[in-house]
Amino acid sequence: MDELRQWLDTLSPxxxxxxxxxxxxxxxxxxxKNDFLIQAxxxxxxxxxxxxxxxxxxxxDNGKDISLDFIFSHNFASAYSSFLTGQPTQFTAQALTxxxxxxxxxxxxxxxxxQSHTAERIGRLIAEQxxxxxxxxxxxxxxxxAKQRYGQLLEQNPVLVQxxxxxxxxxxxxxxxxxxxxxxxxx
Amino acid sequence: MDELRQWLDTLSPxxxxxxxxxxxxxxxxxxxKNDFLIQAxxxxxxxxxxxxxxxxxxxxDNGKDISLDFIFSHNFASAYSSFLTGQPTQFTAQALTxxxxxxxxxxxxxxxxxQSHTAERIGRLIAEQxxxxxxxxxxxxxxxxAKQRYGQLLEQNPVLVQxxxxxxxxxxxxxxxxxxxxxxxxx
DNA sequence: CGCCGAGTTGAACTGAATCAAGAAACGTGG
DNA sequence: CCACGTTTCTTGATTCAGTTCAACTCGGCG
Numbered sequence: 001m002d003e004l005r006q007w008l009d010t011l012s013p014x015x016x017x018x019x020x021x022x023x024x025x026x027x028x029x030x031x032x033k034n035d036f037l038i039q040a041x042x043x044x045x046x047x048x049x050x051x052x053x054x055x056x057x058x059x060x061d062n063g064k065d066i067s068l069d070f071i072f073s074h075n076f077a078s079a080y081s082s083f084l085t086g087q088p089t090q091f092t093a094q095a096l097t098x099x100x101x102x103x104x105x106x107x108x109x110x111x112x113x114x115q116s117h118t119a120e121r122i123g124r125l126i127a128e129q130x131x132x133x134x135x136x137x138x139x140x141x142x143x144x145x146a147k148q149r150y151g152q153l154l155e156q157n158p159v160l161v162q163x164x165x166x167x168x169x170x171x172x173x174x175x176x177x178x179x180x181x182x183x184x185x186x187x
Numbered sequence: 188m189d190e191l192r193q194w195l196d197t198l199s200p201x202x203x204x205x206x207x208x209x210x211x212x213x214x215x216x217x218x219x220k221n222d223f224l225i226q227a228x229x230x231x232x233x234x235x236x237x238x239x240x241x242x243x244x245x246x247x248d249n250g251k252d253i254s255l256d257f258i259f260s261h262n263f264a265s266a267y268s269s270f271l272t273g274q275p276t277q278f279t280a281q282a283l284t285x286x287x288x289x290x291x292x293x294x295x296x297x298x299x300x301x302q303s304h305t306a307e308r309i310g311r312l313i314a315e316q317x318x319x320x321x322x323x324x325x326x327x328x329x330x331x332x333a334k335q336r337y338g339q340l341l342e343q344n345p346v347l348v349q350x351x352x353x354x355x356x357x358x359x360x361x362x363x364x365x366x367x368x369x370x371x372x373x374x
Numbered sequence: 375c376g377c378c379g380a381g382t383t384g385a386a387c388t389g390a391a392t393c394a395a396g397a398a399a400c401g402t403g404g
Numbered sequence: 405c406c407a408c409g410t411t412t413c414t415t416g417a418t419t420c421a422g423t424t425c426a427a428c429t430c431g432g433c434g
Contacts, residue, residue: 059326059330061329061330066329066330068325068326068329080318080322081318081319081322084315084318084319085319090326113308113311117304117307120304120307120308120311121300121307121311123311124300124307124308124310124311124314127311127314127315127317127318128271128314130314130318131267131268131271131314131317131318131321132268132271132272134318134321134322134325135267135268135321137325138255138321138324138325138328139246139255139277141325141328141361142248142253142255142358142361143246143248143253145421145422146421146422147421165380165381166380166381166382167380167381171329174328174329175422175423176422176423176424177380177381177382178381178382178383178422178423178424178425179421179422179423181381181382181383182382182383182422184382185382185383332389332390333389333390334389352412352413353412353413353414354412354413362390362391363390363391363392364412364413364414365390365391365392365413365414365415366389366390366391368413368414368415369390369414369415371414372414372415
């Protein structure tokens with residue numbers, strides 16, 4: 001919990017009272033490896049702060065899994081689009097390892113936004129961060145070849161590249177596992 | 188101005204007083220066709236609400252222009268990533284026609300966020316909208332071929348497809364003008 | 375031990391890029 | 405208002421990055 005407070009405080013410092021109110025809507029949850037945090041077709045009710053373990057976010061397109069994100073500990077996981085719109089999600093979030101997380105619900109968060117300007121600000125900053133991540137990915141897809149995208153990912157996040165399976169990593173890069181395997185050989 | 192207020196009110200209704208404070212930081216600006224709202228290398232200081240005309244947002248990658256967004260009237264234009272981070276942008280925003288817009292600066296907006304919870308909320312909602320748009324684009328790139336992406340864009344926004352030049356549209360779809368020309372022929 | 379999923383490699387194929395040339399549209403100045 | 409140069413769009417021929425399909429290897433685990 002302290003860790004989560006520190007994370008949020010880097011976005012916008014909270015008073016002890018604000019933190020008390022926020023922490024009252026947070027609940028700890030655990031998942032076994034391969035468990036689902038959310039499945040396609042459901043409406044996302046939560047944002048998860050992962051304290052231990054790893055989560056993969058993916059969608060299924062005609063029987064084929066495509067990874068959209070890998071969440072390591074000390075980061076947020078959610079089918080965020082669905083969380084924001086209230087529409088059923090096309091995404092599934094699955095634990096890649098045993099996972100411990102802290103989660104809070106949309107309903108409680110919206111109520112907190114009404115009460116607390118600071119909470120609203122943190123909500124804004126989280127959305128802005130999420131936007132920045134997506135934009136950087138958009139630019140990569142538009143400007144770089146598969147090989148270049150792999151190279152950039154390797155630079156930016158070597159741990160991710162080492163940790164995630166070829167299959168999942170390939171779909172995240174928008175290519176087939178065979179292609180990623182060849183790209184790796186050629187380096 | 189009324190139009191902008193209505194737009195913002197759909198996100199979160201404001202009192203007259205809140206609107207008065209917001210509108211005091213808004214200034215009208217005009218651009219001739221081909222003028223730049225912001226150029227690559229600069230830090231984006233503004234968000235523009237376009238009331239008349241069209242704006243193209245693009246980046247230059249090794250001498251090649253790649254379009255990231257087309258903003259029609261009644262929408263926001265900005266090198267938003269740079270606006271958020273304060274870092275120089277790689278994007279350029281150029282008027283595709285004569286343009287009228289209302290703009291407000293980052294400095295003034297941040298000050299307003301401090302004063303007004305409602306402003307902060309609107310800021311959050313705008314960031315969330317921007318995130319949703321990028322996510323939908325990410326999913327399209329990961330799941331669809333060039334032909335399918337064109338088809339989807341045609342469905343979602345036929346006016347855009349009719350209005351924007353082949354060259355610009357192609358780069359937005361992540362393909363070459365020749366390919367787009369062929370895709371169009373085959374439909 | 376033998377199976378099974380994950381990764382690698384090869385060969386053929388395909389969607390889109392590239393290069394080159396011609397046709398149409400555009401605006402600028404006489 | 406026309407004539408000219410310039411940019412934009414289209415079409416064809418070729419090349420290339422990445423896919424697909426198939427076979428093989430390897431390590432883990434019952």
